[in-house]
Amino acid sequence: MKKLRNTEQRKIILEELKKVNTHPTADEVYEMVKKRLPRISIGTVYRNLELLSKCGLIQKLELGCSQMRFDWNTNNHYHIRCIRCGKVEDVPVETMSRFEKILEGKSDYEIIGHRLEFIGLCPKCKKELKDLKEEKQKEFRKEECSGLQEKINRRFR
C-alpha cells in the first residue's frame, strides 16, 4: 500500500460525502463533487472512494443491489432498503455484536462481523403501490407461476 496524499479532490469527495445521509453510489458522489470540481474524473472518484474505505475513513456498503454505495458514517450501523426504489436509509437500532457468537462452534469460519439489512417499502413507494391495486397483481402473478411450479415439483421428486 502507498502513502495517501491530501489532495483537493480527495478532501472534497470526503466533504461532500459527509454532507449527505443518502449513502450515494460512486456516480452520485461524482455528480456532487463535479459541482465544485468540474474537471474531476469518475476514475478519480472510484479510486478515492476505494482508498478512503480501505483506510477506514468511510464505509463501503456492499448492499443488496448491484451498485456499491458509500457512507461517511463508519460506525457499525444497520440499513433499511426499499425493495422498490432502492433507497437506503439508516436504521435507529443498536448493533448487536453478540450475533457473531451465535455461530461459535457451528462454523469453521473465523467470524469477523455481520451485516443486517432490513428490506421494506419506503413510505413513498408504499403509497404508490396502493394505487396500483397491488392485491390484484399478486394474485395474477401467483396464478401464472403456479402451473410451472407444479410441473417442476412433479418432475423433481
Added chain:
Amino acid sequence: MKKLRNTEQRKIILEELKKVNTHPTADEVYEMVKKRLPRISIGTVYRNLELLSKCGLIQKLELGCSQMRFDWNTNNHYHIRCIRCGKVEDVPVETMSRFEKILEGKSDYEIIGHRLEFIGLCPKCKKELKDLKEEKQKEFRKEECSGLQEKINRRFR
C-alpha cells in the same frame, strides 16, 4: 407478466442449480448448464434466473459483492461470506423473524424482511493469511493512513 413455458433450457438450469450448494453466479450457472446444452446463451441464463426467482422457484441472493448469486433453497436462511475469496456458504442457524419487530414504531418503512449475512474468513483463507504475516501488514497499513486521518480530523471539526 407472461406465462412461463416449460422449456428444456429452463428445466436444466433449475436442475443444475439444485445439484450444488455453492450459490453460483449467473456465469457459473451458465458454465454448468453449457455442459449439457452447449448452445445455450448467457442471455437465456440471465433471463431464466430472473424469471425463476420472480416466481419463487429459486432465490436471488443479493449479497455483499458485485455479482448476483442464485440459490435453489428458497427457505429463508442465512449465509456466511469469506471476505477474502468471496465464497458463500449456508449457515446452520435458524432465522429470526422477530427481527422485523425491532423496527416497529421506529421507522416509516413497511418492513418486509431482513437479510443477515456473516462475514468471515473461510478455513482455507484463514490458513493462507497466517502465512502472510498478517500482523505486520496490519501495522503497516495503520501507520500509513494515520497521517491523513489526523489531518482530515483537524480540518473537519
Added chain:
DNA sequence: TTGCATGCAAAGTTTTTGCATGCAG
C-alpha cells in the same frame, strides 16, 4: 525531486436488450 494522484480514454466485467427465428402449448 520523487513518486503518488489526476484526467482522460480505453478496456474489463456483468447484465440487459433488440431482433429474427424456434418451439411449447
Added chain:
DNA sequence: CTGCATGCAAAAACTTTGCATGCAA
C-alpha cells in the same frame, strides 16, 4: 397457429486500468 423463449450480438451499466502529466511533500 400464437406468442413466449431462444441464440446471437450489440448495447448498457458499472468499474477498473494504462498512460502521460500534475502536484503534494
